[in-house]
Amino acid sequence: MTETVLSLENVVKRYGGLAAVDGLSFAVARGEIFGFLGPNGAGKTTTLRMILGIIPPTAGRITVLDSISAIPVRHRLGYLPEERGLYRKMRAAETIAYFAHLRGVPARAAKKKAHELLERFGLADFARAKNEALSKGMAQKVQLLATIAHEPELLILDEPFSGLDPINQTTLEALIRDLKAEGRTIIFSTHVMQHAERLCDRFLIIASGRKRFEGDLAAARAAFPPRLLLRTRDPVDPLAAAPGVREIVALGETTDGEREYEIVLERGADPQLVLKAAFEAGIRLSSFERAGASLHDIFVALAGEKEDEQACAMKEAAE
Structure with a gap:
């Protein structure tokens, strides 16, 4: 039986007449990486701050x-806030040890853990460097190591990739995977879908304080209209009349002179009928494949300012 480490039931947060979070419910299972996704101002940080008390x-x-409050179990939690900040004059190893000690790790063990973490993540040479002398990427690593030094069961990261260059983003992704392998439960908020698509077991999409979707990528894609990608030198106009074809989008010309098209199908349509229509029309295809929707596509459909029929259908599928 799956153990739930976090659950929200009809949570609301109002500031005067504004509902920053409006009836939000979801659950996170032990040992999973859970993405908390939404555009800026969607209510992500407000929700995380309520979770943490x-x-x-x-x-x-x-x-x-x-626990009905995070306060009694705070030593079992790790939190990396969106607003970064380190004591500028404190040294890197001292910083990690200090925060570990604040969360209940004995002083000697905290110092040892700090040096172990710096060694593990390639920062041993900077153990005695003052935080003010660290690059932005290094400082963010130090803050993250300070967040995990007390070995929390539940780790909450608010926009952890913000401001990092691609190399440091890749390093952080590897660290998150390592933490999952150690049995940690990780929640991270982001509005950058590539990270969530690569890392998350499940995710929640929130917009305007309300849940738009909760589940895994396969479930989201199943509710998303299927798409076909094809390449040909021939006109594809005859395919517009094929059963289930909703839209044909020209993607451009390839380097070898062919043209690439995306065909959006109605939900439940059979792609083989489109292939049959192509053969009957004499359209010579060099490529024909079914393409699953990216998390970016799904996010835009669900969290965009205007909800269309597709977004409504996906929300119904998630409920």
């Missing part, structure tokens, strides 16, 4: 590690 909800119930 930094601000109280207006209504609803939050359970963290079997």
Whole structure:
């Protein structure tokens, strides 16, 4: 039976007449990487702060590690806030040890753990460097190591990739995978879909304070209209009349003179009928494949300012 480490039930947070979070419910299982996705201003940070007990909800119930408040179990949690900040004059190893000690690790063990983490992540040479002398990427690594030094069961990362260059983003992705392999449960918020697509076991999409989807990528794709990608030198106009074809989008010309098209199908349509129509029309295809929707496509459909028929269908599938 899957153990739930975090659950929200109809959580609301109002500021005057504004509902920053509006009836939000979801659950996170032990050992999974859970993506908390949404555009800027969607209510992600407000929700994370309610989970951590930094601000109280207006209504609803939050359970963290079997506690109705994060305060009694705070030593089992790790939190990397969106607003970064280190004590500028403190040295890197001292910083990690200090925060570990604050969370209950004995002083000597905290110092040892700090040096072990710096060694493990290639920062041993900077153990005595002052934080003010570190590059932005290194400083962010130090802050993350300070977040995990007490070996939390549940790790909450708010926009952890913000401001990092591609190399440091890749390093952080590897660290998140390592933490999962050690049995940690990880929640991270982001509005960059590539990270979530590569890392998440499941994800939640929130927009305007409301849940738009909760589940895995396969479930989201199943509710998304199927698409076909094909290449040909021939006109594809006859395919517009094929059963189930919703739209044909020209993607451009390839380097070898062919043209590439995307064919959007109605939900439940059979791609083989499109292939049959191509053969009957004498369209010579050099490539024909079914393409699953990217998380970016799904995110735009669900979190865009205007909800279309497709987004409504996906929300119904998630409920």
